[in-house]
Amino acid sequence: MTRQELISNIKRKGSFLCVGLDPDIDKLPKHLLEAENPILEFNKAIIDATADSAVAYKPNVAFYECLGTKGWEAFEGTCKYIKGKHPDLFIIADAKRGDIGNTARMYARAFFDHAGADAVTVAPYMGEDSVKPFLEYDGKWAVVLALTSNKGSQDFQMIRDAEGQPLYQSVMKKSQLWGTPGNLMFVVGATQGALLGEARNAAPDSFFLVPGVGAQGGSLRDVAEYGMTDDCGLLVNSSRGIIFASQGEDFAYAANASAATLAQEMAELLKKRGII
Amino acid sequence: MTRQELISNIKRKGSFLCVGLDPDIDKLPKHLLEAENPILEFNKAIIDATADSAVAYKPNVAFYECLGTKGWEAFEGTCKYIKGKHPDLFIIADAKRGDIGNTARMYARAFFDHAGADAVTVAPYMGEDSVKPFLEYDGKWAVVLALTSNKGSQDFQMIRDAEGQPLYQSVMKKSQLWGTPGNLMFVVGATQGALLGEARNAAPDSFFLVPGVGAQGGSLRDVAEYGMTDDCGLLVNSSRGIIFASQGEDFAYAANASAATLAQEMAELLKKRGII
Secondary structure, three states: OOHHHHHHHHHHHOOOEEEEEOOOHHHOOHHHHHOOOHHHHHHHHHHHHHOOOOOEEEEEHHHHHOOHHHHHHHHHHHHHHHHHHOOOOEEEEEEEEOOOHHHHHHHHHHHHHHOOOOEEEEOOOOOHHHHHHHHOOOOOEEEEEEEOOOOOHHHHOOOEEOOOOEHHHHHHHHHOOOOOOOOEEEEEOOOOOOHHHHHHHHOOOOOEEEOOEOOOOEOHHHHHHHHOEOOEOEEEEEOHHHHOOOOOOOHHHHHHHHHHHHHHHHHHHHHHOOOO | OOHHHHHHHHHHHOOOEEEEEOOOHHHOOHHHHHOOOHHHHHHHHHHHHHOOOOOEEEEEHHHHHOOHHHHHHHHHHHHHHHHHHOOOOEEEEEEEEOOOHHHHHHHHHHHHHHOOOOEEEEOOOOOHHHHHHHHOOOOOEEEEEEEOOOOOHHHHOOOEEOOOOEHHHHHHHHHHHHOOOOOEEEEEOOOOOOHHHHHHHHOOOOOEEEOOEOOOOEOHHHHHHHHOEOOEOEEEEEOHHHHOOOOOOOHHHHHHHHHHHHHHHHHHHHHHOOOO
């Protein structure tokens, strides 16, 4: 999907919601466990229930990989289901891969060609040759980890160089030499308030994938205040708050309501900024 | 496998060789392609041919993952074959994972419990909560990327903080607060000569997994000079130089010879240091 298509979808839907598909098998509604592939059934129901409110889905690859064959089938099946039924939805394979040359190229093939994802999250530690292979596909994206929303993000991402620039900003600035705002996004966590504004200064035109709103403590209003651009420039992810809004038989209705509430807030913020 | 067992194996075999099992399907000997699982057959033959010269094997998980189900079967099959037939060999799942809390815990379960690997390579960018879940298993190891041997290692790993300390050393020093020399190793590339000595100063007692000898240009003599400790403290990896020493029907013989040559050099270096 191109940047223009993504922006159009955001405007049309009045939403920049990304739904995190982290289907922890222990939390799935009990009545689904009898299905042939419970995770795939769960995801389909969640997608159908939330597709009107969301512009993107982000399956966390670990939740699928840990189940072996069945898990990989569920992952690919989920991507295919999205692209078949809702082709305007953006798919981010949250794999956090970071490896060199040939290996990165193999990962790119697996996620882009085989699974049909639009984007893959990539860890920057190994540098250019670990990111570039993901930038060589038309209409596909690398989402580089910059400032994450976990506690450990303080350990290295905030280390300042001799000029006082924190590592996450070095990552953002250097990565922009390898890609463009049309094939490169950044993960920028929402839990660190004004830091989002500093990240925005480091990459004024790039889309940010923002985790950490809701369960992890970030506020949507702050994210919009510090991170929104004239093109929106944001995909805000929510996982558990939507997919496990209820763990009963009404899980799809609860997910629908939870996603709609977030989308409504997002529409307000987009209006306030004059984007819709 | 405990640190003491690993050191004993190194002394007994007079080798600190790790064989990288990166079985690129396009490079496999043609006559194996008829087997039910060519990669598993290839790996078994390579393992049997090199087990006398090696103390460790390092399957690069990407080469297996990119083949879907069959690939994962080959990966698990390879680990089980090693542990069944050569239980004194150390297995490093080269997965370069880096994700938080629950996700990291799932990866640890997949590689340690299901596949039976002794160690997993871990990317440090997300900090403590992405590394610690791999340190919670008795006799299992996290191998943290510190200084890699690829070109892109210059992009971020060498950024110096206000005190002049490069990022890779911050990674090494902080990681040692989370683990011990008994459950934490570091990836330190061999292509950067004397840098290995600086890495050694940052972690005097830790094992280093050293890629980049041979094909990538590092010399074994330099690695020993700058990196060896009284306990050896090194696992030096060679992949293509061994497993694709020949791509013909004689591939196992060629791998055997290539591994034996390296092991012989290693024995000399261990003797010189008085370790054997």
